[in-house]
Amino acid sequence: MDFDYTASEQSFREEVRSFISENLPPKKERGKNFLASWLEKVRARGWVGFAWPKEFGGSEGGLIEQTILREEMALAKAPPLGTSMMGLAWVGPGIMQYGTEEQKRKFIPDILDSKVTWCTGYSEPNHGSDLAAIQCKAELSGDHYLVNGQKIWTTGAPWSQWIILLTRTQFDVKSKHDGITCFLVPMDAPGVEVRPIQNMAGDKHFAEIFFTDVQVPVENRLGAEGEGWNVTVSALANERSSIGEVTQMFEKLANLKELVKTTSKQGQPASMDPKVRRTIARFEMKVAAMKFNGLRYLTKQIKGEPLTSETSVNKLHRASLEIEIDDFAVQLMGQAGLQLRGGESAVDGGTWSKSALNWPNVVIGGGTPNIQRNIIAERLLGQPKD
Amino acid sequence: MNFGFTQEQSLLRDQVERFIKEACPMPKVREIAASESRFDSTLWQQVADLGWLGLTIPEAHGGLGLKWIDLTVVLEAAAEGLCPLPIASQALASAAILTCGNDQQKNDWLPAMAAGKTICTIGLYDEANWIDPNAITAEAHANEAGYELKGIKPFVNDAAAADYLLLAVNAPNGLALAAVAKDSVKITHQPTMDTTKPMASVDLNGVSISAEFLLPMSEDQLAFLTDCGAVATTAEMVGAGAAILEMTSNYAKERIQFGKPIGQYQGVKHRLADMYVDLESYRSLSYYAAWSVDDDIEGLAKAVSLAKGYASDAFAQIGIDGVGLHGAIGFTAEYDAQLYLKRSKWARPMYGDSDYHMDRIATLGGL
Ligand SMILES: Cc1cc2nc3c(=O)[nH]c(=O)nc-3n(C[C@H](O)[C@H](O)[C@H](O)COP(=O)(O)OP(=O)(O)OC[C@H]3O[C@@H](n4cnc5c(N)ncnc54)[C@H](O)[C@@H]3O)c2cc1C
Numbered sequence: 189m190d191f192d193y194t195a196s197e198q199s200f201r202e203e204v205r206s207f208i209s210e211n212l213p214p215k216k217e218r219g220k221n222f223l224a225s226w227l228e229k230v231r232a233r234g235w236v237g238f239a240w241p242k243e244f245g246g247s248e249g250g251l252i253e254q255t256i257l258r259e260e261m262a263l264a265k266a267p268p269l270g271t272s273m274m275g276l277a278w279v280g281p282g283i284m285q286y287g288t289e290e291q292k293r294k295f296i297p298d299i300l301d302s303k304v305t306w307c308t309g310y311s312e313p314n315h316g317s318d319l320a321a322i323q324c325k326a327e328l329s330g331d332h333y334l335v336n337g338q339k340i341w342t343t344g345a346p347w348s349q350w351i352i353l354l355t356r357t358q359f360d361v362k363s364k365h366d367g368i369t370c371f372l373v374p375m376d377a378p379g380v381e382v383r384p385i386q387n388m389a390g391d392k393h394f395a396e397i398f399f400t401d402v403q404v405p406v407e408n409r410l411g412a413e414g415e416g417w418n419v420t421v422s423a424l425a426n427e428r429s430s431i432g433e434v435t436q437m438f439e440k441l442a443n444l445k446e447l448v449k450t451t452s453k454q455g456q457p458a459s460m461d462p463k464v465r466r467t468i469a470r471f472e473m474k475v476a477a478m479k480f481n482g483l484r485y486l487t488k489q490i491k492g493e494p495l496t497s498e499t500s501v502n503k504l505h506r507a508s509l510e511i512e513i514d515d516f517a518v519q520l521m522g523q524a525g526l527q528l529r530g531g532e533s534a535v536d537g538g539t540w541s542k543s544a545l546n547w548p549n550v551v552i553g554g555g556t557p558n559i560q561r562n563i564i565a566e567r568l569l570g571q572p573k574d
Numbered sequence: 575m576n577f578g579f580t581q582e583q584s585l586l587r588d589q590v591e592r593f594i595k596e597a598c599p600m601p602k603v604r605e606i607a608a609s610e611s612r613f614d615s616t617l618w619q620q621v622a623d624l625g626w627l628g629l630t631i632p633e634a635h636g637g638l639g640l641k642w643i644d645l646t647v648v649l650e651a652a653a654e655g656l657c658p659l660p661i662a663s664q665a666l667a668s669a670a671i672l673t674c675g676n677d678q679q680k681n682d683w684l685p686a687m688a689a690g691k692t693i694c695t696i697g698l699y700d701e702a703n704w705i706d707p708n709a710i711t712a713e714a715h716a717n718e719a720g721y722e723l724k725g726i727k728p729f730v731n732d733a734a735a736a737d738y739l740l741l742a743v744n745a746p747n748g749l750a751l752a753a754v755a756k757d758s759v760k761i762t763h764q765p766t767m768d769t770t771k772p773m774a775s776v777d778l779n780g781v782s783i784s785a786e787f788l789l790p791m792s793e794d795q796l797a798f799l800t801d802c803g804a805v806a807t808t809a810e811m812v813g814a815g816a817a818i819l820e821m822t823s824n825y826a827k828e829r830i831q832f833g834k835p836i837g838q839y840q841g842v843k844h845r846l847a848d849m850y851v852d853l854e855s856y857r858s859l860s861y862y863a864a865w866s867v868d869d870d871i872e873g874l875a876k877a878v879s880l881a882k883g884y885a886s887d888a889f890a891q892i893g894i895d896g897v898g899l900h901g902a903i904g905f906t907a908e909y910d911a912q913l914y915l916k917r918s919k920w921a922r923p924m925y926g927d928s929d930y931h932m933d934r935i936a937t938l939g940g941l
Binding site: 189462470473474478481490573 | 575576577578579580643819823826827834835837838840842843844846847848850851854855856858859861862865869879880883884929931932933935936939940941
């Protein structure tokens with residue numbers, strides 16, 4: 189057991205740090221071309237698709253280097269390393285694993301170069317947690333498929349150019365996991381209609397999408413017909429370690445402590461209130477647990493033991509922290525905590541109050557806590573399925 | 575970066591688990607706990623021969639010169655079967671002598687302790703729920719023989735099994751540990767919930783010790799020993815927590831109600847999942863705290879409080895749910911789940927409950 193980094197890991201960390209200090213000016217000084225040039229530079233360093241095989245333009249970065257990169261970027265609050273979060277997280281890996289040579293040539297470089305933004309068309313109005321039951325229909329008709337149906341909650345749909353789309357090509361199946369087929373579809377295809385949906389925080393980040401007789405060429409099918417469930421599962425299993433998230437949580441905790449030090453409660457400094465102190469300590473125990481769970485699982489991965497569903501452990505912590513920390517901060521600030529940006533008494537520019545309305549991004553978007561508990565009980569403890 | 579165990583450590587864990595299954599299965603645990611001595615000298619000698627009592631004692635003093643992380647492998651694995659031997663107390667007493675003793679005292683005590691020939695325990699605080707130098711009320715006064723002791727140590731673990739007790743006292747020059755022979759003091763067994771962790775009060779009034787039996791102890795050393803105590807306790811909480819979770823999870827797969835295994839009901843399976851999440855989490859924190867004893871003394875206090883703060887309440891809940899999810903059978907004396915619940919009660923206040931540790935986390939974290 190040791191928590192040291194090798195000389196080469198250490199020098200990689202230094203490299204990332206000095207890159208950041210040279211290329212990441214404070215927010216106010218960033219010009220309007222900043223993001224484009226940032227993306228170009230991190231791409232030139234090989235840090236986009238850092239873990240990907242070299243033949244696809246990645247760097248084959250090791251697990252620890254990936255962790256270091258994510259940690260340092262999170263610490264610096266750097267912009268993302270590419271504009272297509274989902275392209276990098278699962279569309280790209282899915283194409284590398286299941287795609288044809290032509291698909292790889294056509295799609296992978298654009299993901300790495302941030303030329304194309306992808307969205308994910310899995311959920312439907314009647315099928316969320318029970319994803320495998322989807323009904324959006326694709327029918328083979330000559331050299332193309334005809335797609336009819338609806339998707340919903342598609343994050344980024346209003347501005348994405350492409351969608352990874354899960355459809356059903358066969359309806360009379362023994363298992364609902366059969367008969368699912370995955371497609372890569374341009375969002376400007378005729379018959380695709382996007383209707384943005386406003387969320388409770390006021391943003392229009394997700395949308396519903398209607399597909400009416402959309403023609404999708406056969407060469408845009410990802411994987412074989414009926415193989416869509418495997419494509420989805422193995423793409424989603426490209427689970428990233430939660431280290432970057434943990435860094436963000438520690439930052440948030442530090443901000444919370446600053447807030448506590450400058451807030452008073454019933455005329456006393458809030459930092460002297462035993463309940464306040466213990467609540468923050470409880471957050472810190474959970475975040476630290478996430479960190480050390482993450483390091484333990486990372487060690488397993490390095491030793492070549494595949495992770496199964498252990499990541500659900502940290503997802504549950506993250507979900508509860510995501511709700512509780514902001515909620516606690518808002519409550520602590522009393523009426524000032526209600527004020528949004530622009531309010532005369534708003535604290536920290538209203539970041540806490542805004543953030544307190546955004547927990548569903550994490551808590552629902554990535555699979556709900558109940559589903560995570562099912563996964564843990566069934567896959568890790570061997571309990572019978574629901 | 576490697577937050578995992580070595581092959582040697584994994585072998586050690588296997589060895590302990592095998593030994594516990596074969597030599598100290600639950601009927602044996604119950605037998606020892608119900609016996610008058612609450613101790614088994616044959617088993618103790620076997621454990622000593624396996625080297626588990628000298629893990630953290632340097633080779634120069636007859637031990638194996640390993641680290642606390644190795645020790646916690648043993649404590650965790652032994653606690654899976656609620657092994658009632660005073661292995662943790664012996665380790666804490668060794669730590670006390672290593673920390674507070676001079677070379678002579680180390681030479682005098684440690685080789686016999688590593689070999690299991692001398693059994694020792696420690697008793698630090700005299701208040702039921704206060705971790706603080708002021709919570710030590712027993713006294714040592716200089717006399718011709720050395721020191722005369724005064725007061726009662728109300729909470730001493732494994733006192734009756736020990737040959738010597740290292741007891742915190744206020745001495746003329748500050749805090750100290752008085753090493754008293756078992757036969758020289760009055761030890762009164764205290765009935766507690768957890769019969770596998772015998773507790774006693776020790777009456778020091780009228781007892782004298784010679785000067786070399788007093789080990790001066792600074793407040794920092796007291797804090798260090800307290801942290802070691804919390805690390806040992808938490809390691810046992812990991813093992814015992816894992817055992818009751820496994821027992822409960824297995825039961826949920828087999829017990830049929832309304833035509834289905836109860837593990838199929840989310841009221842049951844989600845509790846099991848939450849138990850798993852909490853156990854995994856204090857397991858990680860506990861390993862980190864154990865590692866910190868030898869390798870990050872600066873960060874030890876924080877690491878310990880994160881681990882024991884988390885584990886204290888989490889294991890208590892695991893104990894309750896472990897019994898509760900069994901239904902009435904879990905309430906029976908014959909079924910083992912209840913023994914783990916009792917261990918969770920025992921472990922919660924030991925070396926600081928969750929409130930103590932959370933307060934310390936807040937302070938150390940700059941609040
Ligand atoms: C911010 C955000 C972004 C999203 N982005 C995308 C996206 O980009 N692409 C996409 O395809 N989808 C996206 N989603 C959809 C997301 O994957 C689903 O919302 C999620 O899977 C839950 O499905 P649902 O909303 O239909 O809720 P339901 O599945 O109807 O669940 C409702 C409630 O019932 C509970 N429940 C359901 N099944 C069970 C069960 N078996 N046991 C116990 N409890 C159960 C759930 O926990 C939940 O509390 C996004 C969602 C959010 C909130």
